[in-house]
Amino acid sequence: MANLLLSLTDALCKGARPQDREYSLRDTRQPGLALRIQPCGSRSWVMRYRINGKLVRHLLGTFPETGVKAVRQIAAALRAQEAEAPPPPSIAPLFESFQAEHERRYAASYKPEGLRTYRSYVRCELLPAFSGKRIDAITRQDVVQWFERYSARKPGGANRALGILSQILRCAKTWGYLPETWRNPVTDIRMNRRRQVGTFLSERQMVELGAVLNSRMAQGCKASAALHLLSLTGCRVSEVLLLEWGDVLPDRLRLRDSKTGPRDVPLGVPVRQFLKAYRKSVPRLAKVPDASVFPLPGQPYNAIRSVWLRVRKEANLPDTLRIHDLRHSFASHAIMAGETLFSTSRLLGHSKIQTTARYAHLADTALLDCAETVGRLILAQVASPPRGSPTSLRRKAPDDAESCGGELGRPGTGPSQFSAAL
Template structure:
């Protein structure tokens, strides 16, 4: 393996390869590691180096014609400097090649992970399959930029998606990239960390005390006692519909007045506190258990052995009509009404969040405006600390004022 200075002239003067020889290598005598490899039809340039562990690697610089001799030498010099500073060009290239595309990661790792841990996995699957993957699925994880996310958001809006729906897509994207970073699948930032969430207008529909009482009367008279009992339990606990429908007797603790939800919406176990009214509803269901001895569900199906009741739609429609409630009132509004009632009597937001099973205080914050007097009292605390409140009259002054007022009335 001869060592010469690799130049355009020396490469052009390379003798033909001997018969039976596939290749011939020339090593540069000035730049250690710079190689010209001669084959029958072309010359290819390489750079050879050793990594920090002493392992030998080669980087292909290009073929003569695609690159010039000077370009190849300049690139070899750059790589040599990189290696001298602790770099490993081959390892870096391998690392880049190992980064999966968004679609590969989503289908092979992220979705299986979500299906194991989240009850909302079907929603995540839909967000990815229908819109996110068609938009950025072919890009490697480290190729997706904030501009890509912004463009995707604009596209979703142009399709007419509601702001809330767009935000669910963006939240899914953010969570997916966070998981990829956690697993060390690429280096960089999460392009969806600040996706530009759109303003959502929450639908605020809460039952008044009179409406709640009317609904209870209508449910008590409904022919479908099981479905009506489910709805009653939702009214008095603020539980989610699925949590009630899937409740099993093993989850009910009559002594501690607790209904345990093994896997809530967040994927965690949560405990629903049971008021006396909720306990009465469950005890009434328990009294009927002899009829469905083979059914473990609190609200058993009358048609399918061992299964929970199919749903509450019929009873809900009938009860709304009988109670004179709006047609667009949703079953989920019962949960909002329960939270609103708690807020109206001054229950702290953190306690409301605990009862409802919220994992973030921001979710409960929407009910803050339902307790204005409590917030006013809190704001007044600062004035009291600064002695800016008007001084209350002492008891004697109040009594004198009362006597004088009585005298004026008598006159």
């Protein structure tokens, strides 16, 4: 909206509506005086005039704290040089006002689930803690006290809410509501240490789970088929439940939307065989491209979770095991099978390889094998003297081989093999 030239009144200033961009209402009775209205709804008085040809600009307070009549008197005294300029007041918006703008301009790009999470933390935690404060008046002490109280109840939730608060305040500075010298009070506040809750199924547990799922799939349980696909691909629950037959390609699953955006999931031979067999069991009319691959009654997630609880009990799995742990199991078994973190990260659709590293648990047997391999390689290096030394010339190769445990003394075992093993 263009700047408007009006005879300002309190009622007119109060009724002015925020727009997508900042605009001003200029007063006809006091030249140079204007009410600046920001997108978040904050209203502040600005006075511009010239002294000896030099442009001077003063901030005269906010509306409605300073009314039209009072601000005209201040502006007139300034122009007549009958009074000194008042100290610049804070024109930063209230936290609740700016948060509404942040949700409209920034959080609107979130996915529906992310937007619900954002609104929940704002409504339940941030607004009760910081409403009524101007964003430039929120101090580090305010944030620390709130964060410690919340951490005592829910450490993970406190971390998430702190991240949202930091993002809101960063946007306030980026969008010009705060000076360049302002420092974000959230900076350097240490988040709570995350408790690793993920686990993975052992080979025996995977066999028992597979037997129960196969038995249920033979009875036509679609939720069990979805769980089986989760264990074979490492996909997220939402990714599988949103699958349509048009997304199932000969060699991959085309995910139209996921946590990290659209992506393709390559399918190995076992997964292709499973999907081919499952597709044969589905009626022809239910296999059109826009039909759901796993049509579940009611709320799909509640339906698959209900089946998971029964499957978990039948397979004698721990009561703490979650559906998402099937994804953890996929990552862990991939690492134990010799796949790299990079390859496993691509299969899981992680945007950061550090996320995959958190999921890559190793079974005790795999760690034992690794320790034994490294130990034997080190023993081979220690037991083999440098080439050309008197000790190596006196020893015979067969004796060396026997003293090192047989195969460790064979040719080809050297620093390059040791580095590769590590």
